[in-house]
Every structure is written in C-alpha cells, then in structure tokens.
Amino acid sequence: MKEAGEKLLNVALVGNPNSGKSTIFNKLTGLRQKTGNFPGVTVDAKEGRLRLPSGRELRLTDLPGTYSLHPTSSDEKIVAAVLANPRDPHFPDAVIYVADATHLEKHLLLLTQLLDLNVPVLLALNMSDTAAEIGIKVSPGILAERLGIPVVPVSGRTGENIQKLIGEVEKLLLAPLAARKPFYVPTELEKQVAEAVCLNLNLDNPYQALLIAHHQSWLPFLSPQERATLEAIVKNKEFQSLRIQVDETLERYDRFTPLVQAAVQNPPQFPSTPTDRIDAFLTHRWVGPLFFFVVMLLVFQAIYDWSAVPMDLIENMFSGLTSWLKIHLPQHWLSDLLTDGILAGFSGILVFVPQIAILFFLITLLEEVGYMARVVFMFDKTMRRFGMNGRSVVSLISGGACAVPAIMSSRTIGNWKERLITTMVTPFISCSARIPVYAVLIGLAVPANRVFGILSWQSLTFGSMYALGVLAAFASGFVLKKVLRTHDLSYLAIELPVYRMPHWKNLWLTVWEKVLAFVIGAGKIILIISIVLWAMARFGPGDDMQQAEAEALRIAATQQLNDTATADLVAAYQLESSYAGCLGKLIEPAIRPLGYDWKIGIALIASFAARDVFVGTMSTIYSIGSSDDDVMLREKMQSATFDDTGTSVYTLATALSLLVFYALAMQCMSTVAVVARETGHWKWALFQFAFMSLLAYFGAWVVYHLFQ
Amino acid sequence: MQRRYRTVPDLKIHESARALAFEDPALAGKLTAMGLLPGTLIEMVRTAPFGNAYYIKADGVRLALRKEEAASILIDL
Ligand SMILES: Nc1nc2c(ncn2[C@@H]2O[C@H](COP(=O)(O)OP(=O)(O)O)[C@@H](O)[C@H]2O)c(=O)[nH]1
Numbered sequence: 068m069k070e071a072g073e074k075l076l077n078v079a080l081v082g083n084p085n086s087g088k089s090t091i092f093n094k095l096t097g098l099r100q101k102t103g104n105f106p107g108v109t110v111d112a113k114e115g116r117l118r119l120p121s122g123r124e125l126r127l128t129d130l131p132g133t134y135s136l137h138p139t140s141s142d143e144k145i146v147a148a149v150l151a152n153p154r155d156p157h158f159p160d161a162v163i164y165v166a167d168a169t170h171l172e173k174h175l176l177l178l179t180q181l182l183d184l185n186v187p188v189l190l191a192l193n194m195s196d197t198a199a200e201i202g203i204k205v206s207p208g209i210l211a212e213r214l215g216i217p218v219v220p221v222s223g224r225t226g227e228n229i230q231k232l233i234g235e236v237e238k239l240l241l242a243p244l245a246a247r248k249p250f251y252v253p254t255e256l257e258k259q260v261a262e263a264v265c266l267n268l269n270l271d272n273p274y275q276a277l278l279i280a281h282h283q284s285w286l287p288f289l290s291p292q293e294r295a296t297l298e299a300i301v302k303n304k305e306f307q308s309l310r311i312q313v314d315e316t317l318e319r320y321d322r323f324t325p326l327v328q329a330a331v332q333n334p335p336q337f338p339s340t341p342t343d344r345i346d347a348f349l350t351h352r353w354v355g356p357l358f359f360f361v362v363m364l365l366v367f368q369a370i371y372d373w374s375a376v377p378m379d380l381i382e383n384m385f386s387g388l389t390s391w392l393k394i395h396l397p398q399h400w401l402s403d404l405l406t407d408g409i410l411a412g413f414s415g416i417l418v419f420v421p422q423i424a425i426l427f428f429l430i431t432l433l434e435e436v437g438y439m440a441r442v443v444f445m446f447d448k449t450m451r452r453f454g455m456n457g458r459s460v461v462s463l464i465s466g467g468a469c470a471v472p473a474i475m476s477s478r479t480i481g482n483w484k485e486r487l488i489t490t491m492v493t494p495f496i497s498c499s500a501r502i503p504v505y506a507v508l509i510g511l512a513v514p515a516n517r518v519f520g521i522l523s524w525q526s527l528t529f530g531s532m533y534a535l536g537v538l539a540a541f542a543s544g545f546v547l548k549k550v551l552r553t554h555d556l557s558y559l560a561i562e563l564p565v566y567r568m569p570h571w572k573n574l575w576l577t578v579w580e581k582v583l584a585f586v587i588g589a590g591k592i593i594l595i596i597s598i599v600l601w602a603m604a605r606f607g608p609g610d611d612m613q614q615a616e617a618e619a620l621r622i623a624a625t626q627q628l629n630d631t632a633t634a635d636l637v638a639a640y641q642l643e644s645s646y647a648g649c650l651g652k653l654i655e656p657a658i659r660p661l662g663y664d665w666k667i668g669i670a671l672i673a674s675f676a677a678r679d680v681f682v683g684t685m686s687t688i689y690s691i692g693s694s695d696d697d698v699m700l701r702e703k704m705q706s707a708t709f710d711d712t713g714t715s716v717y718t719l720a721t722a723l724s725l726l727v728f729y730a731l732a733m734q735c736m737s738t739v740a741v742v743a744r745e746t747g748h749w750k751w752a753l754f755q756f757a758f759m760s761l762l763a764y765f766g767a768w769v770v771y772h773l774f775q
Numbered sequence: 776m777q778r779r780y781r782t783v784p785d786l787k788i789h790e791s792a793r794a795l796a797f798e799d800p801a802l803a804g805k806l807t808a809m810g811l812l813p814g815t816l817i818e819m820v821r822t823a824p825f826g827n828a829y830y831i832k833a834d835g836v837r838l839a840l841r842k843e844e845a846a847s848i849l850i851d852l
Contacts, residue, residue: 134805134808134809134810135804135808137804137808139801139804139805139808170810170836172810172834173809173810173834173836176808176810309800309801309803309804310800312800312804313797313800313803313804313807316804316807316808317807317812317813320807320812342837343820346820346830346837350821350823350824350830351821351824352821352824353824355824356824356825440839443839444823444828444830444839445823445824445825446825447823447827447828447839447841448823448825448826448827448828449825558802558805558841558844559828559839559840559841559844560802560805560806560809560838560839560840560841560844561838561839562809562836562837562838563830563837563838563839564837565837
C-alpha cells in the first residue's frame, strides 16, 4: 500500500463532534472540496484534495464526528464501517486525529481505538489558541512518547502549524508501519472471539476482528454467510456485546487518563463562563423559546427581503435573454427548445440560489456559534411526539421559504427515521412559491369585506393556508412515526458546545458547497423535467398543432384582432391541441369531482415544474400570454364556463378547492429531485409524491363539496 | 423500602453528585463514550422549557439528556 505508486492516497480526518475537524478540513482543502456520497448510506462525507510539500496529491476525507467506534447513530456507523474494513475504498492510508486540546481528557477514547486498528495516525491538538488563552499547557512531547505517534499542536482558526501538520502527514505516509503494542488488553473471552473471527474471515488484526464481532448485525460489507458464521461465534461464546463495549471503554479511559494527567498542566477548572450566562437566557423556560421564534422570524424575513433583489435580477436576466433570442433566432422548434425548455430550466434552477445561499448562511451561522444544539435541547420533546427530532424545527421553519434548502438542512439529524420524516413533511409548509397562486385564487373568489373590523376574509384565508400546511406536516409526522420502522435507537444525549464567535471562512465555504451541490445535483433533474414539460406543450399528436394554428388565425381574422391578440389566441389554441392539452382533457374526468376543467388540468400538470407556473399557464390558456396583468386574468377566469354544461367554473367552492390542492400537493420538481438525492432513493420521493397528491386530492374534494 | 441510590433526575437545580453506574448498557455505551463515566461529577443546570430533558454539566462539559437517559445514570446519595 505504501509504495509511491500511481494510486491516490487516502487520508481521513477523524475526531469527536465539535473537535474542530471541519475547520481543519476547510483550512487544508479550501475550495477544492465536494460532498461525496458513500454507497449504501444516506449521510455524505466531504472530500477534498490536498497537495503535499513533495507535490504529491492526496484525497482528504472528512468523516462524520464520532465519539467511539461503537456507533449509536447512522452517521457514526459510517466511520465504524469504513475503519473496520480495510477493503473499503475509503479505508485511509493515514488518519489525522483531531482532538480538542482544552478537553483532552474526553477526546482520546477514539484515538486509542484507532491505535489498536493499527492505522497510521497522527494527533492534531486543535484549539491550541484557546488552550493558550485559558492557560492550559499540553506537552506534545510527552503525548508523542507515550502514545507512540506524532503529535502536532494546531489551530484551525489561526492556521497555526497547519503546514507542519501537512509535513507530518507526508512523513507518516512514507514511514514503514511499525507493529504496535495494543493499547487495550482484551479479556480472555474477547481474545477467543477475536481469534475465531480472524480465523474465519482471514484477518490478522484482533481489534478489527473484535469490532466486526460486536457489529456483525449491521456492518454493510459482510456477506450473508460471513454474517451467519459471526452470529454463531457470538452466540456460542455468549459474547454480551453491549456490556463488553462499556467495559472496553472504561478500561481505555483508565489507561489514558494518567497519560493525559502527565501531559497537561493546569487542568481546567470550571468557573462560570460567558456560555453559562448566555444559556441562562437562551435556554430559559420562557425566554428561550421566545428568543428562538424571534430568531426564526428574522431568518424568514431575511430570506424574503434579501433574496427579492437577486431573484428578480436572475429572472429578468433570463427573460431578457429569452426575448432577445426569440427575436433574433430563426423560427424553429430548436430555438423554442433553447428558450422555453433549456433556458427556462436554468432559470428555474438559478432562481433558487439566493434563497439557498441566505438560508444556509444563517443556519450555518447559528450552528457555528453553538446555538443549534440548544434548539435541539429545547424542542426535542415537542418534535418527538411527531416522529421528529429537535433539529427538525429548523428544517420546518426554513420550509416556509423554500423546501429545497430546508430538506438539505435536515442532514444534521442523526437518526434515520427522524430525518426521513422531517424530509417527508417539510414540503407541506407553505413556501414562497405558493404565494402568487394563493394571491390570484383568493383575489378571485374570496370576498374582500372585513370580519372583525380589521381582518378581511382574504387575509384570514391566506393565514388558514399556512395553518393547513403546518397541520398537515405534524399530522403526517404523527402517522409516519407509527408506520416506519428503524433499528436506530433514538437518542438526545448531545453536547452543548461553548458559544464561539463564528469563523467566517467556515461559513462561506459551507454556503458555497451547498449552492454547488444544489446546482449540480438537483439542477440536472430540473433541467430534464423542464425540457419534457416544454416538449409536451410544444408538440401535439398528428397535425393537430397546425390545424389549431390555422383555426386560430381564421378566427383572429374574422374578429380583426391585432398582432398581439392574434399571437395570444394562437398560443391558446395550440396549447389546447398539444400533448399537454390532451393530457389535461384526459385527466378532466379525474379532476371534475374537485370542480376543475381541463384548462385547470393543464395548469396543474405544468405546475409540477414549480407552483408559480400556475399563473403563467393560466394566462396562456386564457390567451393573455403576452401581458402580465393579474386583474385581466382574474376577469377572464371569472367569466369562464365549463365547455359542456356552461356553468361557471370559478365559484367559491372551486377556488377554495384549488387553494387546498396547492397547499397540500407536491408540485415542485426541485423538491422531488432533492428528496431523491437526500434520501438516496427515488422510492421515497415517489412515496412522498403519492401521499401528498392523495391528501391534496382528498382535501380538495372535501372542500369543494362543503362549499358547493 | 428506601432506595439505596438516586438517579440524575432526582438532583435539584445546581445540585451536584458523582455518577456511580448505568442501568441501561446501550445508553451506558453512548454516555461513557461522550465522557460521562462512573466517578464523573454531574451538576444539574436546568430542565428543558417543555420538560422531559435536562441540561447538565459532567466534569464541566455541557450535555443535554432526555429524561430516560438521565434516569439511567445512578448517582451517589
Ligand atoms: N478557537 C478555536 N476555535 C475553533 C478551532 N477550530 C474550530 N473551532 C471552532 O469550533 C467550533 C466547532 O468546529 P467544527 O469545525 O464545526 O467542528 P466539528 O464538529 O469537529 O467539525 C466552530 O465554532 C469552530 O469555528 C480552533 O483551532 N480554535
């Protein structure tokens, strides 16, 4: 493994949560990083490139933070699964172990486990700036001697000794791996089990064998036969895994505590710190939750306010480019594909970028300073009733802006089931794209008169739509909690880190990484669906489209319409004869019970791209495509009648039913794409699509019949 | 019969006691890995706003525990 061959060497960062691993990773890789997907698991690990002084490049992986190789959550399992399997493609050629120098007595457990796995490892004593500040002196010499590995005091924040760290990594990769005396001396029973496992799986490291024996039930790299053999060994030897894990942990502490005591001068006392004084307010019975809601309101506001200008800019840029191209390109379906398919797709992707960037900036800020752990603590109980976790609060509230970044932020949830439920219910929260739809429909059908002097029926309806979304989210969380099964135990047990000033470099790197992940990952899919939708509206069966055009031109001529009105009429007739129009007519029987005609059907189908498409599609159908006039659209819609019965389409019942449909249905291809990406399976995206659509259909049906 | 031990939820606010042992082996694995060991000094800081969870300090490290988790830690009298 060590020869200076062509193979890209792997170096992994391992350490406890909050040890400053990500900060060191950012320092080492800068922009040369991306989020890689580990096959078979849903949690991502970050990967980056690092150039050694010799010019050689290596791959640096930031493994999730964990306390021990005996994992308790799905992201911790990744670490154990990678490190217990030398055949894993991510198995590191060397490990940089990051420990918090100000809490060394709590940070060495995992390191001693790595020592026993015989991976080349070096210890980075992080936060040495803080240690110096509060007068803790750690002797790297004593630690290096007693642990038998290189030790470098570093600071991810100030960048102190980072070059030295890289130099040590290179030395470590070049040095031959000396056989180490095991740090932990196993008991007789453990020895027997380890021997049996080594023999059966053809391994030579006893601690690795022991880890595999402990975790045989879930380790992903074992074949069914291997698993069966291991199960038999464990049963046969009466190997009580959980108890033995605890004994091993305690034994390790007993061994390294004297070592820490020898190496650390001025062990920390625990005086009342600023963190305690801040927490007296921020986790206070009343002030705590109140403060949280104020913060969330501000976040929400910021996403609206700050994103409006860049979003308009992006949309104007694209619509400007589109109209320019429409004028200058020859009339051909390829030109249409470029403008209405590809460019529309790009604009649909890029228009989300400001919101994603702002949301992630604020959420990462809250995470960086240490506040998020407090939110988890305060709301854990409430959220658990609904199958979620304290951290889900953040996702749900972010969903009020846009479900795409909100779902991406649920990654911090360790428990698979809680994270999945959060992902499943977040799109119920009314996002900003529903606002234009609500505005048109409410203006159309709900009377503007006031109820109690101040409130109008219109604003009440508006508010109820938001309430409906929240209700649907919590209710489905409650149901999913009963239905889904998981082997993951659910824990709260979370460290509440000390409050720190944010490290700005971490912040903007995270924002950059999320935006890139969205544009590349979800963007591909959005682009494809957008092109499909375009094609369906552009083409029709046989020569129907040409006939529709001729028919429209004939009518326009008899009515002596001007050019714009003629073009609008042609567009309306063509849409009716296109595949999208056919589909609208095809589904009309299904949506008639909700009070919709085929025109609304087309809008519903088109709205799958994004909800705000509703307004644009309705404009095209009612032949006012070239004007941006909501009032005119409303008038046209008000006078619309069903083709067969001639009764009015837009009654109060239809409008309310449509409102409920838009509040509950999954009509956003970006969200579908993101759900598929984040859960790692299309099946969850499809399941969510199905249950949201069913709920929307049912809800709309009930409302239509109540108000008819 | 009087119980011979207490658990963490029995602590009053700002009261401290030493951890003795754990009742649930799965939780014991998690808590010991996080540095909460037999012999660790535990201080009760406050309860969560909506109950069911505790903010504690274990040898100066701040932790949030659910009630069940806290109740699995036996402490001295
Ligand atoms: N003072 C100081 N703070 C640091 C250092 N490294 C990281 N931090 C801060 O410690 C917190 C946790 O760091 P992070 O990298 O997110 O930890 P991770 O959970 O191990 O990835 C963040 O607020 C960082 O800004 C350091 O060397 N010195």
